[in-house]
Amino acid sequence: MKNLFYFNLFVILISLQLSQAQNKTKVIPMNASNWHIPKGTSSFETFDNRETLLLNGKAFLKNNEFSNGTIEVDVYANNKRSFAGIIFRKQQNTMEEVYMRLHKSNQADALQYSPTYNEELTWQLYKEYQANVNFKTKGWNTLRIEINGKNATIFVNDEKVLTIDNLRTTHNKGEIGLFALFNNRFSNFRFTNKDVINQNKTNTQNNIKPNIISQWNITKGFPVVEEKLNFSSFLKEKYTTVLTEKSGLLPLSKFIKKPSAGNFEKNTEVYAVASTNIESNSNKTILFSFDYSDKIIVYLNGTAIFKGNNAFRSKGIQYQGHIDINTNKLYLNLKKGTNTLHCVIIDKANGWGLIGKFE
Numbered sequence: 001m002k003n004l005f006y007f008n009l010f011v012i013l014i015s016l017q018l019s020q021a022q023n024k025t026k027v028i029p030m031n032a033s034n035w036h037i038p039k040g041t042s043s044f045e046t047f048d049n050r051e052t053l054l055l056n057g058k059a060f061l062k063n064n065e066f067s068n069g070t071i072e073v074d075v076y077a078n079n080k081r082s083f084a085g086i087i088f089r090k091q092q093n094t095m096e097e098v099y100m101r102l103h104k105s106n107q108a109d110a111l112q113y114s115p116t117y118n119e120e121l122t123w124q125l126y127k128e129y130q131a132n133v134n135f136k137t138k139g140w141n142t143l144r145i146e147i148n149g150k151n152a153t154i155f156v157n158d159e160k161v162l163t164i165d166n167l168r169t170t171h172n173k174g175e176i177g178l179f180a181l182f183n184n185r186f187s188n189f190r191f192t193n194k195d196v197i198n199q200n201k202t203n204t205q206n207n208i209k210p211n212i213i214s215q216w217n218i219t220k221g222f223p224v225v226e227e228k229l230n231f232s233s234f235l236k237e238k239y240t241t242v243l244t245e246k247s248g249l250l251p252l253s254k255f256i257k258k259p260s261a262g263n264f265e266k267n268t269e270v271y272a273v274a275s276t277n278i279e280s281n282s283n284k285t286i287l288f289s290f291d292y293s294d295k296i297i298v299y300l301n302g303t304a305i306f307k308g309n310n311a312f313r314s315k316g317i318q319y320q321g322h323i324d325i326n327t328n329k330l331y332l333n334l335k336k337g338t339n340t341l342h343c344v345i346i347d348k349a350n351g352w353g354l355i356g357k358f359e
Contacts, residue, residue: 025070027190028061035059039262040180048076048140050187053178058087060177061189067173068147069194074140076185078102084184086145089167089174093119093262094254096167098145098154099179105135109320111154111161115168117253119262124293124312124351125251127322131162140187149196168251211357212248216274217241221256224269224346231302234273234342244355248325250274252345252352263349265312271346274354278341280334288341290356291327295346298330301339306330312350325355332358 028034030051031044040057053059066088075084085099095116104110113129114121123130133156135141144155147167154162178186208214217239222228244250252272253261260268278286290298294311297304308328312321332341345354 025192052185052187054185055180056183060175066176068196069192070146071191072144074142074188077136082184083181085179087177089171091174108132118257120253122351124321125353133161213356214244219273221258221270221272248355250354267348269348275342278339285331287359288330288332291323293351293353297344299342
């Protein structure tokens with residue numbers, strides 16, 4: 001009996017030690033030995049009595065994987081156009097990103113969440129995941145992300161600013177790191193690993209409204225060459241069937257690696273074709289509500305019936321090009337039998353997507 005008591009006590013002590021180790025915060029010094037910088041420019045410097053990293057690009061922590069817990073970093077105030085954020089659960093070129101747009105202080109899109117698929121940010125597709133934040137104009141702003149399974153909560157200077165209810169990549173662990181565009185200065189990077197708490201599994205295909213198009217047949221991506229943008233060439237391509245998100249959103253970069261990617265507006269334009277069949281028991285007209293990013297050509301039964309341009313800044317300097325399923329409406333004149341809708345989606349950067357429903 002005595003031996004059993006000591007054995008149970010030993011198990012309890014070991015469990016406590018493991019729990020404490022799991023919840024211990026790791027502070028990562030800003031020096032070259034801790035960070036891998038695959039792309040961009042960087043400089044490790046002492047600034048404001050701190051070790052700092054001045055970064056334009058991406059930096060990843062060496063020899064560490066992260067799943068759930070808290071990631072924090074301090075970013076020096078900057079009123080010039082710039083982006084500064086945290087990357088987590090990176091596997092190959094797909095990852096989750098949250099970043100501050102420091103020049104957008106006190107504006108609706110001052111902070112954004114964007115899944116990155118195959119090196120491509122997708123913020124235009126997720127208007128619901130941005131927040132108005134008032135950044136400090138002097139000193140350091142602290143960005144903190146608390147990640148629990150498929151959910152994340154974002155804090156800036158200890159104030160909760162955004163809740164993400166469904167992290168979009170399928171990754172549950174991966175590398176962690178930093179992202180900056182147009183130079184930002186980082187300091188005091190730290191993270192804490194924690195176990196998932198009360199996480200309910202969700203299926204993105206559950207409860208999709210019946211009129212939402214939840215499945216498309218898509219081609220691979222091609223560079224835009226005007227003479228190849230014709231219907232006869234689309235019929236020759238191989239198509240793969242993919243499912244949309246619950247909303248009906250088809251994030252094309254999730255399924256297709258662009259021939260030109262990762263360079264924002266410096267990318268060359270690419271296109272892919274998404275098609276779906278519509279069965280009709282008579283000649284009739286239905287309404288197609290849809291949106292897209294960046295550009296589109298819509299064909300019904302081989303005839304072009306719509307062309308549009310929804311690209312970033314295409315309709316003014318402040319135009320964002322966000323997607324909304326109710327933005328565009330087309331009446332489709334269906335014949336009896338099988339009808340085929342082809343959507344040619346052209347993109348350069350910031351989100352390559354399609355969403356639609358029949359009414």
